[in-house]
Amino acid sequence: NAGVTQTPKFRILKIGQSMTLQCTQDMNHNYMYWYRQDPGMGLKLIYYSVGAGITDKGEVPNGYNVSRSTTEDFPLRLELAAPSQTSVYFCASSYSSSGQGALGREQFFGPGTRLTVL
Amino acid sequence: AQKVTQAQTEISVVEKEDVTLDCVYETRDTTYYLFWYKQPPSGELVFLIRRNSFDEQNEISGRYSWNFQKSTSSFNFTITASQVVDSAVYFCALSEAEGGADGLTFGKGTHLIIQP
Numbered sequence: 003n004a005g006v007t008q009t010p011k012f013r014i015l016k017i018g019q020s021m022t023l024q025c026t027q028d029m030n031h032n033y034m035y036w037y038r039q040d041p042g043m044g045l046k047l048i049y050y051s052v053g054a055g056i057t058d059k060g061e062v063p064n065g066y067n068v069s070r071s072t073t074e075d076f077p078l079r080l081e082l083a084a085p086s087q088t089s090v091y092f093c094a095s096s097y098s099s100s101g102q103g104a105l106g107r108e109q110f111f112g113p114g115t116r117l118t119v120l
Numbered sequence: 121a122q123k124v125t126q127a128q129t130e131i132s133v134v135e136k137e138d139v140t141l142d143c144v145y146e147t148r149d150t151t152y153y154l155f156w157y158k159q160p161p162s163g164e165l166v167f168l169i170r171r172n173s174f175d176e177q178n179e180i181s182g183r184y185s186w187n188f189q190k191s192t193s194s195f196n197f198t199i200t201a202s203q204v205v206d207s208a209v210y211f212c213a214l215s216e217a218e219g220g221a222d223g224l225t226f227g228k229g230t231h232l233i234i235q236p
Contacts (some may be wrong), residue, residue, distance in 0.1 A: 092161070109167075110167075
């Protein structure tokens with residue numbers, strides 16, 4: 003199993019450009035998450051998904067969009083990139099039995115995507 | 121207000137010294153989980169431990185030990201006989217029942233430097 007994979011590893015964007023960060027997991031996990039990590043800070047939750055077709059906002063969703071059309075993939079879309087979106091983005095996944103929520107489940111993280119907006 | 125506070129921004133010790141990383145959390149839930157993750161210089165996040173709010177037993181895993189005290193809302197992490205390979209940023213995180221996301225709330229991390 004590859005676990006959680008993210009592409010690209012690095013990207014430089016100009017202000018106003020858009021891009022999609024890809025995240026794929028092969029563990030058949032139902033929960034998936036997107037976090038951002040700013041320098042010297044912990045991770046903050048952007049969006050999450052409890053299963054295909056279901057997404058919801060986390061703590062810092064502004065400027066981002068997500069979709070979850072399959073169990074495996076959870077892409078993060080940046081529209082009109084801004085310097086404030088310069089960060090390292092981590093995708094994560096976890097598994098929970100139906101109806102039990104993901105509380106306390108270990109989250110498996112991808113290697114991250116380092117994004118710079120100039 | 122921060123829900124997870126790691127007051128130590130950076131700690132530097134000499135190899136073989138013991139070191140304790142502090143974590144203080146805040147929650148109104150009676151059911152919650154606490155985690156520690158390690159982020160080495162390569163950048164990935166490595167899961168170390170998970171503890172639920174009903175289990176206050178301390179845990180030891182090799183050179184690592186964790187002290188969970190609900191009375192002080194703390195979940196501290198001790199490395200005994202530190203090694204250079206322990207150099208990393210360590211994050212404490214909280215998962216609460218309320219909020220719906222079941223996502224993790226992270227502290228800002230403690231940068232641990234082990235000098236040879």
